[in-house]
Amino acid sequence: MTSRPGLSAPPLLVIAHGSRDPRHAATVHALTRRVAAARPGLRVDTAFLDLCAPSVPQAVGRLAADGVRDAVALPLLLTRAFHAKTDIPAVLRESAAALPRLRLRTADVLGPSPLLTAALERRLAEAGLRPGDRSSTGVVLASAGSTDPEAGAVIAEIAREWRHTGWCAVRPAFASASLPRTEDAVRALRAEGVRRIAVAPYVIAPGFLPDRIARGAREAGADLLAPVLGAAPEVVGLLLRRYDEALRPAARRLLSA
Numbered sequence: 001m002t003s004r005p006g007l008s009a010p011p012l013l014v015i016a017h018g019s020r021d022p023r024h025a026a027t028v029h030a031l032t033r034r035v036a037a038a039r040p041g042l043r044v045d046t047a048f049l050d051l052c053a054p055s056v057p058q059a060v061g062r063l064a065a066d067g068v069r070d071a072v073a074l075p076l077l078l079t080r081a082f083h084a085k086t087d088i089p090a091v092l093r094e095s096a097a098a099l100p101r102l103r104l105r106t107a108d109v110l111g112p113s114p115l116l117t118a119a120l121e122r123r124l125a126e127a128g129l130r131p132g133d134r135s136s137t138g139v140v141l142a143s144a145g146s147t148d149p150e151a152g153a154v155i156a157e158i159a160r161e162w163r164h165t166g167w168c169a170v171r172p173a174f175a176s177a178s179l180p181r182t183e184d185a186v187r188a189l190r191a192e193g194v195r196r197i198a199v200a201p202y203v204i205a206p207g208f209l210p211d212r213i214a215r216g217a218r219e220a221g222a223d224l225l226a227p228v229l230g231a232a233p234e235v236v237g238l239l240l241r242r243y244d245e246a247l248r249p250a251a252r253r254l255l256s257a
Contacts, residue, residue: 009041010068010070010071011068012043012071012074012239012243013060013063014239015048015049015073015074015075015076015088016048017076017077018050019052019205020051020207021206023206023207024052024205024206024207027228031205032044032045035236035240038236038240045062045063047059057094057095060095064099064101068102069103071102071103072104072105072247073105074106074239074246075088075106075107077110078111078204079112079143079148079154079155081146081147081151082146088106089106092104105246107242110235110238110242112157112158113238115234115237115238116158116202116229116234117161117162118234119234120141120202120226120229122233123200123201124224124226126226128224129224135167136196137168137197138170138171138192139170140172140173140186140197142173142174142182142200142201142202143174144203144209145174145178146174146178147177152177155172156172158202168194168195169189169192173185175209175210175213175216182217183217183220184216184220186217186220186222190220190221196224197223198225199214199216199225199226200226201228203228204229206228
C-alpha cells in the first residue's frame with residue numbers, strides 16, 4: 001500500500017483477482033507502486049478478491065479508518081466477465097453499505113485498449129521479437145479464459161484487429177473455459193506453414209492459468225513466449241486513465257452517497 005495522508009485526490013483502490021502463487025501478489029504490488037510513482041500525491045491501495053491479503057472489505061475499512069470520504073475502486077481485469085459484472089460490484093456494495101460515510105466510485109475494467117496491445121508488443125520485443133519479424137510471425141493471443149461469451153468475443157476481436165497491424169496471423173487462445181488452448185493454436189499456425197510463432201499472454205500477473213499458457217507454448221514448440229503484462233508502462237498509464245475517467249462527472253457510478 002502507498003499512503004500519502006492529507007491529500008485531496010480521491011485514493012485509488014486497485015482490486016486484483018488473487019492467487020496462491022506469491023508471484024501474483026508481488027507483480028500486482030509492483031504495478032501499483034509504479035502507478036503511485038507516476039502520479040505523485042495519489043494514494044494507491046491494493047486489495048484482492050481471494051487468496052491474498054488484504055481483502056476488499058479490509059482495504060475499504062482501512063480507507064475509512066484513515067478518514068477517506070471518496071475513493072475510486074478499479075478492477076484489475078482485462079475483460080468484463082463474471083468478476084467484473086458480479087463479484088466486485090457485490091463486495092463493493094457490501095463494503096460501502098457498512099461504511100456509509102465513504103463514497104466509492106467504480107472505474108471500468110482495463111480492456112480492451114490500444115495501450116494493452118502496445119504492452120503486448122513491448123513484451124514480445126523483450127522476448128526477442130525484432131521489428132522486421134512482424135510480417136513472418138504468427139501470434140497466439142493467450143488469455144485466461146472465461147465462461148462469459150462477451151469476454152471471449154472481446155479476445156477474438158482484439159486478435160482480429162491486431163492482425164491488421166502487419167502480423168502474419170493472430171489467433172486467440174484460452175487457458176480455461178473456452179477453446180482453443182494455447183498449444184492447439186500454436187500447432188494450427190504451424191500446420192498452416194507459419195514460419196515463426198510467438199505466444200503473447202494476455203494476463204496481468206503470473207499464476208496457475210498463466211503457467212498453463214506457458215506450458216502449452218513450450219509443449220507445442222512456440223518460437224517465442226512473452227512475459228505477462230505486469231507493470232509495463234502502458235498498463236500503468238491505462239490504470240491512471242481509467243482512474244481519471246471514473247472521476248469525470250458523467251462517468252461517476254456511486255455505490256454510496
